[in-house]
Amino acid sequence: MNSTQCRMARAATGLGVRDLAKAAGVSPDTVARLERGEDLKEATVAAIRTALEAAGVVFLPENGNGPGVAMRKEKGE
Template sequence: MARAALGLGVRDLAEKASVSPNTVARLERGEELKPATVATIRAALETAGVIFIAENGGGPGVRLRK
């Protein structure tokens, strides 16, 4: 959801996070990745303007920074 909100393709996000496109695809399929890899991808998304919202009764989510 975060990648789509930014209008990034899998390859775009992979490049920003310095990981392979396959790694991004695995994350999106829900496969288990090393915590450091997940943190790297999350940091790339946050740098690009995503804010992750903790679960608050309606489930976790994302929004774009203003």
């Protein structure tokens, strides 16, 4: 997950920085640092990614246009 994907995922879920930080068990400053593109420990990025995935985000691999995000379809859609 890169900084752009994190911002896109937060926008898609409607989570604020504080909301995501609480869900991931990190500080709001840590989320902000990730979104600025600063290097974080792999475990920290994994915790943030896991929290976003739990909120319904699917991380998309590089497809020629860069990596992206999508929302998981709910059953019945």
